[in-house]
Amino acid sequence: MQSASIQKLIALFSKFPTIGPKTAARFIYYLIGLKKEEVDEIIGSISYLKKNVKLCSFCFNPFEGESELCKICSNPVRDKSLLCIIEKESDLNSIEKTAKYKGLYFILGGTVPALRKADMDKLRTKELEMRVKNHQEIKEIILAFNSTAGGEATILYLERLLKPFGKKITRLGRGLPVGGELEYADEETLSSALEGRK
Amino acid sequence: MQSASIQKLIALFSKFPTIGPKTAARFIYYLIGLKKEEVDEIIGSISYLKKNVKLCSFCFNPFEGESELCKICSNPVRDKSLLCIIEKESDLNSIEKTAKYKGLYFILGGTVPALRKADMDKLRTKELEMRVKNHQEIKEIILAFNSTAGGEATILYLERLLKPFGKKITRLGRGLPVGGELEYADEETLSSALEGRK
Amino acid sequence: MQSASIQKLIALFSKFPTIGPKTAARFIYYLIGLKKEEVDEIIGSISYLKKNVKLCSFCFNPFEGESELCKICSNPVRDKSLLCIIEKESDLNSIEKTAKYKGLYFILGGTVPALRKADMDKLRTKELEMRVKNHQEIKEIILAFNSTAGGEATILYLERLLKPFGKKITRLGRGLPVGGELEYADEETLSSALEGRK
Amino acid sequence: MQSASIQKLIALFSKFPTIGPKTAARFIYYLIGLKKEEVDEIIGSISYLKKNVKLCSFCFNPFEGESELCKICSNPVRDKSLLCIIEKESDLNSIEKTAKYKGLYFILGGTVPALRKADMDKLRTKELEMRVKNHQEIKEIILAFNSTAGGEATILYLERLLKPFGKKITRLGRGLPVGGELEYADEETLSSALEGRK
Numbered sequence: 001m002q003s004a005s006i007q008k009l010i011a012l013f014s015k016f017p018t019i020g021p022k023t024a025a026r027f028i029y030y031l032i033g034l035k036k037e038e039v040d041e042i043i044g045s046i047s048y049l050k051k052n053v054k055l056c057s058f059c060f061n062p063f064e065g066e067s068e069l070c071k072i073c074s075n076p077v078r079d080k081s082l083l084c085i086i087e088k089e090s091d092l093n094s095i096e097k098t099a100k101y102k103g104l105y106f107i108l109g110g111t112v113p114a115l116r117k118a119d120m121d122k123l124r125t126k127e128l129e130m131r132v133k134n135h136q137e138i139k140e141i142i143l144a145f146n147s148t149a150g151g152e153a154t155i156l157y158l159e160r161l162l163k164p165f166g167k168k169i170t171r172l173g174r175g176l177p178v179g180g181e182l183e184y185a186d187e188e189t190l191s192s193a194l195e196g197r198k
Numbered sequence: 199m200q201s202a203s204i205q206k207l208i209a210l211f212s213k214f215p216t217i218g219p220k221t222a223a224r225f226i227y228y229l230i231g232l233k234k235e236e237v238d239e240i241i242g243s244i245s246y247l248k249k250n251v252k253l254c255s256f257c258f259n260p261f262e263g264e265s266e267l268c269k270i271c272s273n274p275v276r277d278k279s280l281l282c283i284i285e286k287e288s289d290l291n292s293i294e295k296t297a298k299y300k301g302l303y304f305i306l307g308g309t310v311p312a313l314r315k316a317d318m319d320k321l322r323t324k325e326l327e328m329r330v331k332n333h334q335e336i337k338e339i340i341l342a343f344n345s346t347a348g349g350e351a352t353i354l355y356l357e358r359l360l361k362p363f364g365k366k367i368t369r370l371g372r373g374l375p376v377g378g379e380l381e382y383a384d385e386e387t388l389s390s391a392l393e394g395r396k
Numbered sequence: 397m398q399s400a401s402i403q404k405l406i407a408l409f410s411k412f413p414t415i416g417p418k419t420a421a422r423f424i425y426y427l428i429g430l431k432k433e434e435v436d437e438i439i440g441s442i443s444y445l446k447k448n449v450k451l452c453s454f455c456f457n458p459f460e461g462e463s464e465l466c467k468i469c470s471n472p473v474r475d476k477s478l479l480c481i482i483e484k485e486s487d488l489n490s491i492e493k494t495a496k497y498k499g500l501y502f503i504l505g506g507t508v509p510a511l512r513k514a515d516m517d518k519l520r521t522k523e524l525e526m527r528v529k530n531h532q533e534i535k536e537i538i539l540a541f542n543s544t545a546g547g548e549a550t551i552l553y554l555e556r557l558l559k560p561f562g563k564k565i566t567r568l569g570r571g572l573p574v575g576g577e578l579e580y581a582d583e584e585t586l587s588s589a590l591e592g593r594k
Numbered sequence: 595m596q597s598a599s600i601q602k603l604i605a606l607f608s609k610f611p612t613i614g615p616k617t618a619a620r621f622i623y624y625l626i627g628l629k630k631e632e633v634d635e636i637i638g639s640i641s642y643l644k645k646n647v648k649l650c651s652f653c654f655n656p657f658e659g660e661s662e663l664c665k666i667c668s669n670p671v672r673d674k675s676l677l678c679i680i681e682k683e684s685d686l687n688s689i690e691k692t693a694k695y696k697g698l699y700f701i702l703g704g705t706v707p708a709l710r711k712a713d714m715d716k717l718r719t720k721e722l723e724m725r726v727k728n729h730q731e732i733k734e735i736i737l738a739f740n741s742t743a744g745g746e747a748t749i750l751y752l753e754r755l756l757k758p759f760g761k762k763i764t765r766l767g768r769g770l771p772v773g774g775e776l777e778y779a780d781e782e783t784l785s786s787a788l789e790g791r792k
Binding site for chain 4: 399400401402404405408412413414418419421422423424425426427428432435437438439441442443444445446448449451458459460461484485486489
């Protein structure tokens with residue numbers, strides 16, 4: 001019923017994160033409804049992004065610029081004794097928004113999935129070891145991962161991996177989140193909230 | 199924190215249907231992570247779509263081809279005495295999937311929003327009147343709109359607009375949907391289900 | 397941690413429809429917090445209900461009164477040629493609220509569960525057959541069940557059971573419910589809505 | 595349509611926590627369907643509860659027994675230097691389930707609602723002040739309230755109220771809950787998780 005070119009583009013959009021075929025179809029109708037200049041602007045922006053945005057040679061955060069290092073890594077004010085390991089780019093943005101962290105980052109590129117060797121190889125663990133080895137100024141490594149099964153597995157894995165370097169290794173504090181209620185909190189969260197009282 | 203080109207593309211993707219800034223950011227990281235060839239394929243497909251897909255001169259459904267009419271409108275087997283008016287392209291696909299309708303379509307391009315003249319002008323009501331006027335073979339006009347406030351308002355509006363043409367005008371039957379329960383059905387739905395019993 | 401009498405009452409309340417142990421516990425704390433007179437009123441009302449409410453000898457709807465028949469079954473204005481079979485009491489209330497149905501009811505007491513003989517025996521199928529046999533004035537039997545798997549199975553079962561009586565047997569009409577959208581309607585619902593257009 | 599005694603009981607059940615008229619009606623039909631002995635058991639249990647369960651004279655937790663104090667308050671092993679103030683009974687149960695807290699409790703009976711004097715009077719603030727005054731063994735008061743607006747207001751209120759007694763006053767630690775993700779954590783939760791890292 002739908003032409004081949006529409007179906008192909010639905011397939012391509014369906015690979016975008018969180019997008020299924022129905023939303024992909026709505027993207028197509030949206031694009032068809034746009035003026036030519038508007039579509040050209042989207043295409044041009046994607047091209048420009050792909051040409052000009054590169055990954056920071058220290059933390060792997062994408063950025064645009066001449067230098068090797070992103071704005072955070074090249075900022076002389078940031079505290080180079082703190083290294084915060086995170087799963088993905090958006091986690092860096094989440095932490096930056098708190099304005100409470102002044103150290104550096106390292107984007108691991110994923111989490112440790114249970115028992116899958118192939119996926120493990122995609123993580124930047126080699127690069128992480130090199131960073132820690134070559135930067136003696138690092139005093140504390142913060143493993144800032146989700147409190148999910150995948151995040152926990154990654155924390156355990158990295159603790160073992162980084163132990164030989166003799167740095168202080170910490171993880172995010174657990175407790176009641178904003179809006180959290182005792183009645184619906186699981187026992188582990190509530191235990192942590194009690195232990196971490198202040 | 200994010201470079202200008204990333205922020206611009208986030209803004210462009212945020213205009214896509216159902217997409218907010220967070221998902222738009224994930225699109226960017228997804229694109230940055232793709233190989234150059236993969237991004238080129240997406241860009242190429244969007245370009246091709248915009249160049250080669252046009253709107254059917256009868257029903258306004260987008261299609262790819264040399265002819266003026268889409269596959270449905272140019273299909274000699276379809277019943278030209280039935281015209282189904284719908285809000286948008288995906289509604290056409292939904293009805294085609296039932297394989298129960300063999301007539302033609304007309305995509306109105308939206309619904310009647312309460313009291314907003316400017317939006318009303320975007321609807322293809324002029325074109326609709328011309329279709330009905332110039333195609334005496336049309337015997338029944340089906341107003342296949344959502345059972346929402348917007349859909350209902352559009353049905354009322356079109357009934358008045360099309361009345362002078364003296365065609366039979368129908369709307370979709372109401373009743374319990376698949377999976378529907380009496381206990382949670384509103385009174386109007388249940389009334390319709392009772393009246394429409396068979 | 398909780399005393400035996402509290403735990404027992406939590407267990408009893410947990411058997412109430414839709415109630416789990418957490419809400420049952422909240423019931424207990426609610427009752428403990430009430431004045432003695434308020435608790436006595438609840439207890440008294442339950443006792444009174446159990447003593448004075450009986451099931452209608454025709455339709456099995458619970459009611460309070462001297463007669464054998466409930467208000468609906470003893471109402472001379474109701475149309476005795478229509479019999480609406482329903483799963484449970486609340487379905488009767490839902491249909492009465494529409495004010496569109498003027499016939500009689502019969503509460504089956506459940507639906508046909510797939511392949512479980514023991515549960516089948518709890519349905520009032522014997523009583524239903526007797527009602528249809530002894531009331532020649534019944535012209536149409538409406539099987540007003542949910543559009544769920546259980547409801548559908550019950551409709552098929554009752555159609556076979558009641559066929560020998562030679563009455564007109566109908567079911568609720570299907571279609572888009574109020575608020576329903578074409579895009580999210582399943583194919584069967586949309587097919588029914590198209591077929592039932594008017 | 596429904597008899598007066600049914601409607602009265604629906605009204606009484608509708609006052610139970612979390613229960614609306616629809617579920618209340620289902621309770622009625624459930625009770626009508628029970629055997630007489632089963633209903634008598636429910637009534638008997640409610641009567642017994644009301645007669646035999648009393649509130650602990652120290653913490654206000656309901657319990658059954660001869661003594662003045664509940665099992666927790668009369669347990670010689672519990673740490674009497676710790677007093678945990680909570681909103682309601684179920685919060686006590688939640689904390690006990692963690693098996694991490696060995697001190698005593700005090701059930702305040704609610705939270706501080708914004709600006710409503712009448713509701714404030716229902717809180718056991720007078721009793722709380724007496725407990726703290728008369729029990730010099732208390733060293734730390736833990737304000738274990740939800741991280742909601744109501745909980746926060748109560749914490750601020752109690753901090754001011756209890757300040758004159760010169761005890762250490764703490765609150766639950768904030769952070770990522772089990773299952774929490776950085777991407778969906780609010781800035782305050784994430785800030786707390788970073789500060790509380792260990």
